[in-house]
Amino acid sequence: MTQAAKGQVFEIKDMRAPVLDEAQKAALAAASQASLDFSSAAIMGAAKAQTSLDDFGALDFVERLDLWCECVDEDEFLSPVGRAGLWTMFVRYAADRLRVEDICKRHPEILDIEIDRPIIVAGPPRSGTTHLLGLLSADKRLRSLPWWEAIAPVPTAEDEPSPDDPNPRWTKAEAGWQQQEAVLPMMNYMHEFSPDHISEDIELQALDFSSYLLEWLALVPRWRDYYLSHDQSGTYAYLKKGLQVLTFLKGPNRWVIKCPQHMEQLPVLNKTFPDATFVITHRDPVGSIRSTLSMWLYASRVLRTKSDPEEPKGYWIDRYKTLLSRCVKDRDCLPEDQTIDVYFHQWIKDPDPILQRIYDMAEIPLDEATLKTLHQYHKDHDPAVKGKVRFNLEGDFGITAEDIRQHFQFYFDRFPVEVEVR
Template sequence: MSGSGKSGEVIDITDMRHPVLSDAQKMALAGAAQATFDFSTNTFLETAKAQTGLSDFGAMDFVERLNIWCEAINEDAFLSPVGKAGLWTMILRYASDRLRVEDICKRHPEILDIEIDRPIIVAGPPRSGTTHLLGLLSADKRLRSLPWWEAIAPVPTDADAPTATDPNPRWTRADAGWQQFEALLPYMAYMHEFTADHISEDIELQALDFSSYLIEWMAHVPKWRDYYLSHDQTGTYAYLKKGLQVLTFLKGPNRWVIKCPQHMEQLPALRATFPDATYVITHRDPVGSIRSTLSMALYASRVLRTKSDPEEPKGYWIDRYKTLLERCVRDHHILPPEQTVDVYFHEWIKAPNPILTEIYAKADMPLDARTLATLHQYHADNDPGVKGRVVFNLERDFDIAAEDIRSQFQFYFDRFPVQKEVK
């Protein structure tokens, strides 16, 4: 592959179809292959109880969903040992953190009375600029946001108490985990910026209820996709709110900025849970978003899958985007216009200030010169193109042309004035 990831460099990953593994990747795969992973609901629940010393998971309706997670993962024939290790560790973390959330709510029932005041909620297709917009708005410290180090350990334990040598053990663990991941997939950081301080998607809180589209990104799980899309998600969105209440109790303020692309297909549940929110919906040429997603998936497959087959992500994610955007087209009308800002990618990259002005006006927050300067500084410090840019090549890597994908999304262009981006 060409490019070494230096600042501003254009990186062309030329071994997408036939990966040449690094020594670190070979060692990780060999090491994970020595372990066995029992993807069963009882194993996760009992291990979480032993790990935390707690036993109350709250409402147990999530068990049905966790069962489907486990079944779907067990049915994925091409999940690599590294993929299994990552999923197993993640699911155990969710079970343990759910126990801690329920425990703190029992000890402090006033948590459930905390108001989540007029949150700003960002939604949009994956790879459409939602991450950068979330980080930008999070630079305004009047708003509460969810950094990665806090998202993966929302309720601190005694072991997380600051020490003379480590003022924030949760941050230290998150940083170590990210560095390990980056060592395995070094070019992923150029596709999707990530650090311990990275502002996380609120999907991490929904996952405590064992729902969302999260595991679709980590394994080939059509069984879970079909279950998730056919079941009402209002309960899981209520658990998201519960998570925000717990985090607000631990550290305010109670005015949040959150985001998840999944919200685009769950607008009724989102609206029911956060009726006073400001909804910021990003839009982009689906080809621009999809080619990035396909390339990320194929690149990661060298360690997460036992094969690097471009047909696998291509066959899954183009159709998955259609469902996401069809549901947005279907349900967008339920969002009150006075609380909604539609952000178009081609307009945002040319002139963000008018869009920021509209977001702040609808959120009823003053946007003074000092705040605008803070946002501009974040934008300058976190320009995705400065670190390095990865080449996305649909024809070479996936045997498909941009128009072959775009032709399947005319319904979306008919509804929203999205500008064609990829030739």
């Protein structure tokens, strides 16, 4: 991001009929040359070849990986760039799973490590959870998961620091991010990202080939239905295993993690981390959905073969209903003395009392020095400073805020969320 871009408000005027730049054309042309076998055998074989390992642990995940692959092939409008990105991602998850299983075999004591009273943030996608996670992670007494570590949780021999490169995993993450930013330059103004960006813990769940992650990258209704109808206890157990491995490699610390998906998995989240402090954020669903629809449509210029506003509109409004209805149904399963509901309209006015409540509940002192650190993070990551995209619901999607909001009265009835988008 250039200095001149700071504070700008961007309008993307070609959402419905994108005009591709040279980088986007080149990426699509290069990806179209690849011949990719989306099968569990091919992906697991590529991971074995990459790692020289062959033990994936429990093989129940293969059924889910098979379905991921089938759903990718069923998505008729997924572009060559979309397919290539998913292939690379699937192989990465399979390879990282091999490395996790290998280190646990070599150090069985890892599975005895206690994940002590983590702070877990959940909330609707695009509701401020990313900023809250980054803010809490600025307190270095808390252990968090930066992107460079999330995409390579177990370092290999080639990741050893050298005089020329003190952190090769960071360097690889930076190269990957620069490549993505070149192809989708406006995405950074919609969702902050960098190698040091604190990642969602969904990256660890994906090593078990589950979660709602795939829904963000392709149109996969069959996977959605499978995921929502199957118990996620095993995948949340794998998340815990990932945290144990990371604690063994660099710890111990109190963890702070987050994922919007947790809102629809509160019972299994509570079962997996019974001593956690749960921070549930709430926002006018229209504000969250407007952002999600716009991100999908903008990315579709390279990830899909058409930019059709009906795709995200038809999928994500209903998907948010499922997410939030499950939260309404299950919110009371969380222990009241371990749970805080954070409302967006209160947070943006004065975050300090909310931070104090979180720290008090987690039994971590919030001293003046820490508060100063958090204030500095808040200032440094203010979207009004770095620039932001102005979303246009009616122009891009032919829908109004009230058209969306009418589907969510059940959520407003349960939580005192203020209307944000008119």
